[in-house]
Amino acid sequence: NAGVTQTPKFQVLKTGQSMTLQCAQDMNHEYMSWYRQDPGMGLRLIHYSVGAGITDQGEVPNGYNVSRSTTEDFPLRLLSAAPSQTSVYFCASSYSGLAGIEQYFGPGTRLTVT
Amino acid sequence: GESVGLHLPTLSVQEGDNSIINCAYSNSASDYFIWYKQESGKGPQFIIDIRSNMDKRQGQRVTVLLNKTVKHLSLQIAATQPGDSAVYFCAEKGSSNTGKLIFGQGTTLQVKP
Numbered sequence: 636n637a638g639v640t641q642t643p644k645f646q647v648l649k650t651g652q653s654m655t656l657q658c659a660q661d662m663n664h665e666y667m668s669w670y671r672q673d674p675g676m677g678l679r680l681i682h683y684s685v686g687a688g689i690t691d692q693g694e695v696p697n698g699y700n701v702s703r704s705t706t707e708d709f710p711l712r713l714l715s716a717a718p719s720q721t722s723v724y725f726c727a728s729s730y731s732g733l734a735g736i737e738q739y740f741g742p743g744t745r746l747t748v749t
Numbered sequence: 750g751e752s753v754g755l756h757l758p759t760l761s762v763q764e765g766d767n768s769i770i771n772c773a774y775s776n777s778a779s780d781y782f783i784w785y786k787q788e789s790g791k792g793p794q795f796i797i798d799i800r801s802n803m804d805k806r807q808g809q810r811v812t813v814l815l816n817k818t819v820k821h822l823s824l825q826i827a828a829t830q831p832g833d834s835a836v837y838f839c840a841e842k843g844s845s846n847t848g849k850l851i852f853g854q855g856t857t858l859q860v861k862p
Contacts, residue, residue, distance in 0.1 A: 639792075668849075675758075677838055677852030678793070693849065725792050738850065740792030 636661050639741035641726050647747045648716040656711040656744050658726030666729045667709040668738070671695065671722040678725060684709055685731075716748045761859040768826040770856045772839035777820060779841040783850070784813060784824045787836045796824070796837075826858075834860045 642657045660667065668683035670693075680693030684703040698720060700712040709728075713720060723745050729738040762768045774782070780801040785793035799806045799813045799822075806813050812825040822839050836857050840850040 670852075675854065677840075677854045678850075679852070680849055683849060694851075727792075737795050737798075740794070742792050743790075 638662065639726055639728050639739050641724075641741040641744050643744060644742070645745050647749065648713075649749055650717060652716050653712070653714050654716065656713075656724055656726075656746070658709045658711065658741060659707050660709075660726075660728040660739070661707065662728065662730075662739070663706060664728035664739075665706070665731050666736075666738075667703065668693070668727050669699070669701065669709070669711045670725045670727065671720075672725060672743075673722050681711065681724075716746075718748045720746065721748045722746060758854070759857045759859065761861060762829050763861050764829060764831060766829055768824075768829045768833070768858055770824045770826075770837050770839075770858065772822040772824075772853050774820050774822060774839070774841050774853075776841060776851075777817070779851075781842040782813070782815060782822050783840045783842070784811075784822075785838045785840060785852075786833075787838065787855070789835075793838060829858075829860050831860050831862060834858055 639660045665686045669681040670678035672678045679695050681695055681699050682693055682701040684690045687703050687706050690701050690703050703709050723743045725743050726741040727738045729736045783798040784796040786796050787793045797808045797811050797813050799815050804815050810827045814823045836855045838855045839853045
């Protein structure tokens, strides 16, 4: 198993550009989520999904869209990038959302918006 | 609102000593807590977890203690090794089953040889 994979690893965008961060998992996990991590801070939840076709907002959803058309993929879209979105983005997945079920994290995408 | 925070941003210990990393949480309804380790340039990696019906859980060289009375969580690492150098995060899961985790700010553990 590859686990949780994210592409790209690095990305530089200009203000106003759009892009999609890709996340895929091959563990047949129901639950997937996106976090952002800023310097000196913990991870903050952006959006999450408890299964294909179901998504919901996390702590900091503004400026981001998600969809979950398949169990494996959970892309994160930035429609109009802003410098405040400069961050490291992590995708995570787990078998379910229940307590005690370990979440696996991808390696991250480092995004810079100029 | 809910929050999870860490008391010390950086902890420096001598190789071979024990390390204790602390965490405070504010949501008394949280029923599950996790410690993650994050090495430079990598995603967080699960270390150990504990449910709210327990006050202690031990793993290999690590122990998590939960004090619900004062809403405090700690991670103890025995015989700290250079490979333990990383940022450590505590996270809590609320009482819902949505899988949402709330992370603390993180503590950097530096192990001196």
